[in-house]
Amino acid sequence: MNLGIGEFYSLSCALVWAIAVVLFKKAGESLSPFALNLFKNTLAASLLGLTVLFVSPAVPALPPLSLLLILLSGWxxxxxxxSYYLRALNxxxxxxxxxxxTLYSPFVIxxxxxxxxxHLRGPQWLGASLVLLGVVLVTWSRDPTRSAIDTRSLRVGTAIGVLSVLLMAVGIVIAKPMLALHDFLWVVWLRLIGGLIGMALIVAWRRNGPAVIAEFRSVRHWPQVIAGSVAGSYLSMLLWLAGYKYTNASVSAVLNExxxxxxxxxxxxxxxERVxxxxxxxxxxxxxxxxLVVLR
Structure with a gap:
């Protein structure tokens, strides 16, 4: 496979996201998953807003349905x-x-x-089954020293992690046609805005704004929080969606893996961590x- 610009973006996204995950793991010691997600997306939306202002300032004429789909994708x-991803990570x-x-690409396809x-072929369904088996091997434990609570926590955390990946896959499938039809930077920025609107509604519904603010005041790892937010929500999102824009979705998905x-x-x-x-x-x-899933 030739390494084109789209493939380069997808591989770069994988590397940048891995760095962000390590930073988020450290940041999660002093921020809840929701508060961390709120902060990183607010920072990324601000940086993307400045990027749009300088690179693509002309407001595109988006049909109402396209705008709704972009916002839904972000939500x-x-x-x-x-939010579920960060919770499972902790x-x-x-x-x-x-x-x-790694369930992400089977979900996307x-x-x-x-x-x-x-259209999926037989080998692709076999590939999805192998991915599921791989997840079982990594998460299943017969260690007798583990308590029932630890085992349950592992299973619940894994289920939350799988759900998070499914929601991400649904979001990108909704966004992919929008990337082809409309200005790239505006789609990325509006998608982030959609996510922030959803989070703001959750805060309003829970009435826990003061509690979230109190979390920010007690953060012990601000360098990791800021660096992870820039890498994980600004850089990796640009690289991630650029990969989908400039190469085949199946190729981009597997390189992201x-x-x-x-x-x-x-x-x-x-x-x-012990592996x-x-x-x-x-x-x-x-x-x-x-x-196998991306085999053509």
């Missing part, structure tokens, strides 16, 4: 998907979440078959499954 993928660790994230008219390799590597080097041989086998199966 599902950013407001809900990212609960099951970076290395396990890395493998759960499956949803594309349903809603965008793409290489983030799992980077995350496990960084989790071992910087978070000192067992069975987990490495799960990663290998998951990556093989991803390769």
């Amino acid at each position: 599902l993928g950013i407001c809900l998907g990212d 609960q099951i660790g970076a290395s396990r979440m890395a493998v759960a994230q 499956g949803l594309s078959a349903l809603f965008l008219g793409e 290489t983030a799992a390799v980077f995350i496990v590597l960084f989790a071992v080097l910087f978070l000192h 067992r041989p069975r987990q490495y086998a799960g990663i290998a199966l998951a990556m093989l499954g991803v390769a």
Whole structure:
């Protein structure tokens, strides 16, 4: 496969996102998943707003339906998907979440078959099954020293992680046609705005604005929070959506999955997480499954 500009963007996104995950894991020690998601998306929306102002200041003529779909994509993928992702990251660790994230490309391709008219073949369904098996190998434990609470927490965290990846996949399938039809930077920015609107509505409904503000006042790892937000919500989102704009969706999805390799590597080097041989086998199966899913 030739490494075109779209493939380069997708691989770069995987690397930048892996760095952000390690930073978010540290930031999660002093911020709840929702508060961290709110901060990172607010910062990213501000940076993207400045980028739009200087690079593409002309307001595009968006049909109401397109605007609604872009905002909906942001609400599902950013407001809900990212919040659940960060919660699962805190609960099951970076290395396990890395493998759960490999479900992303099977979800994207499956949803594309349903809603965008793409067709799956037998090997692609086999690949999706291998990815699921890989997730089971990484998360299932027979360690007798683990308590029932730990086991339940692991299962719940894994379910939340899988749900987060599904919501992200739904969001990108909704956004992909919009990327082809409208100005790239405006779609990315409005998608973030949609996520922030959803989060603001949640804060208003819960009436916990003062509690969220109090969390920010007690943050102990501001450098990690800010660096992770810039990398994970600004840079990686631009690279992620650029990959989908400039190359085939299946190719972009599988290259994004290489983030799992980077995350496990960084989790071992910087978070000192223990990765067992069975987990490495799960990663290998998951990556093989991803390769089959995108096979043409």
